Amino acid sequence: MVHPIHANVVSWIVIVSLSCLLHGATGQLTFDFYKTACPNVDAIVANVTLALSKRDNVVPPAVLRLYFHDCLVELSLTLYDLGWHWQGCDASILISSTPTNVAERDAADNLSFPQNGFDAIVEAKKAVEAACPAVVSCADILAMAARDVVVFSGGPRWAVPKGRRDGLISRAARVEGRLPASSFNVSQLITLLATVNLSIEDLVVLSGAHTIGFSHCNQFSKRLYNFSSAAKTDPSLDPTLAASLKASCPQVGGSPNTVRGFDATTPLAFDNSYYRNLQNNRGLLVSDQALALDKRTSPVVASLAASQEDFFFAFMQAMVKLGYTGIKTGSQGEVRRDCRAFNARSNT
Numbered sequence: 001m002v003h004p005i006h007a008n009v010v011s012w013i014v015i016v017s018l019s020c021l022l023h024g025a026t027g028q029l030t031f032d033f034y035k036t037a038c039p040n041v042d043a044i045v046a047n048v049t050l051a052l053s054k055r056d057n058v059v060p061p062a063v064l065r066l067y068f069h070d071c072l073v074e075l076s077l078t079l080y081d082l083g084w085h086w087q088g089c090d091a092s093i094l095i096s097s098t099p100t101n102v103a104e105r106d107a108a109d110n111l112s113f114p115q116n117g118f119d120a121i122v123e124a125k126k127a128v129e130a131a132c133p134a135v136v137s138c139a140d141i142l143a144m145a146a147r148d149v150v151v152f153s154g155g156p157r158w159a160v161p162k163g164r165r166d167g168l169i170s171r172a173a174r175v176e177g178r179l180p181a182s183s184f185n186v187s188q189l190i191t192l193l194a195t196v197n198l199s200i201e202d203l204v205v206l207s208g209a210h211t212i213g214f215s216h217c218n219q220f221s222k223r224l225y226n227f228s229s230a231a232k233t234d235p236s237l238d239p240t241l242a243a244s245l246k247a248s249c250p251q252v253g254g255s256p257n258t259v260r261g262f263d264a265t266t267p268l269a270f271d272n273s274y275y276r277n278l279q280n281n282r283g284l285l286v287s288d289q290a291l292a293l294d295k296r297t298s299p300v301v302a303s304l305a306a307s308q309e310d311f312f313f314a315f316m317q318a319m320v321k322l323g324y325t326g327i328k329t330g331s332q333g334e335v336r337r338d339c340r341a342f343n344a345r346s347n348t
């Protein structure tokens with residue numbers, strides 16, 4: 001007999017796959033891209049990702065956020081590699097800086113990533129290389145690992161389309177302006193995500209990733225102490241939560257390393273409480289809370305708050321869609337041997 005949860009998972013995979021096909025979203029990627037060259041790649045990546053997630057609870061949120069930041073940077077057209085290409089979900093965020101290149105991960109907006117997130121992908125790549133050398137891209141490994149950490153945290157499992165190639169450029173200077181800031185209002189969020197073809201609904205759904213993970217105090221302290229000339233503390237923030245955040249993040253003398261969970265009660269569980277928190281004025285960032293306050297996004301918040309199943313289904317689709325951003329396929333880019341370095345070091 002098929003366990004009902006497994007039956008659900010299987011039907012989700014089928015539905016997401018079908019819906020991608022119907023919307024033409026599979027493009028040049030395929031679910032069985034490594035069928036011959038590395039048939040067990042999903043299991044190899046999952047084993048490493050899950051083991052490291054068990055050992056260290058910063059790994060799941062860090063990996064999920066890495067996927068988002070990798071895909072969003074950067075999308076101006078660049079002349080290299082004999083043509084014009086978009087950069088996007090190309091593992092450029094995993095490249096380490098060298099004496100001649102300050103890489104994407106060292107941009108100000110990426111400095112808050114814990115090292116363990118990067119290490120998890122590097123370890124997964126090592127395991128994959130041991131089984132099938134030089135065929136699986138770091139970009140695909142990151143896409144699979146982002147799925148695996150969601151599953152580990154209690155979220156849905158989906159099939160990851162594969163066939164991305166790794167990028168040949170990673171520059172810190174190209175990050176600025178490409179990532180949403182915690183202070184953004186809904187118009188700014190919509191405008192930024194529209195540049196990568198993500199809709200208003202995608203914005204709300206993907207923001208649900210903040211159901212797991214943490215934020216440093218500096219990302220929300222303005223809400224606590226310096227909100228506006230009329231109100232020192234953001235009136236849209238629940239007063240009990242505000243008091244608790246102030247205790248963790250004092251105006252002076254606090255540690256820059258202090259973090260608070262996006263979800264005050266279940267910061268490691270992937271569930272739809274993020275949306276219910278928003279409805280109760282318990283969003284952590286201005287950009288989170290804004291989604292429940294703006295009439296363009298609040299209906300989506302309401303529907304996802306009402307149904308975890310709907311959230312899970314929408315999240316799988318949005319993650320697959322995000323994974324098509326600026327991909328390289330075929331002979332573009334390369335398959336890196338080590339996710340931290342281009343194969344030819346001169347390609348900086």
Ligand code: HEM
Pocket residue numbers: 058060061062064065068112113114180181182183184189203206207209210212213214215216217219285287
């Ligand atoms: C759309 C607007 C978004 C904004 C303004 C935003 C902003 C932020 C900020 C400021 C942090 C805290 C960083 C820190 O202090 O260490 C954060 C963390 C995080 N973000 Fe976002 N984010 C957005 C969307 C997303 C999306 C789409 C995803 C994934 C699909 C995502 C995944 C995460 C995760 C999982 C964390 C927790 C990281 C950790 O605990 O290490 N975010 N985000």
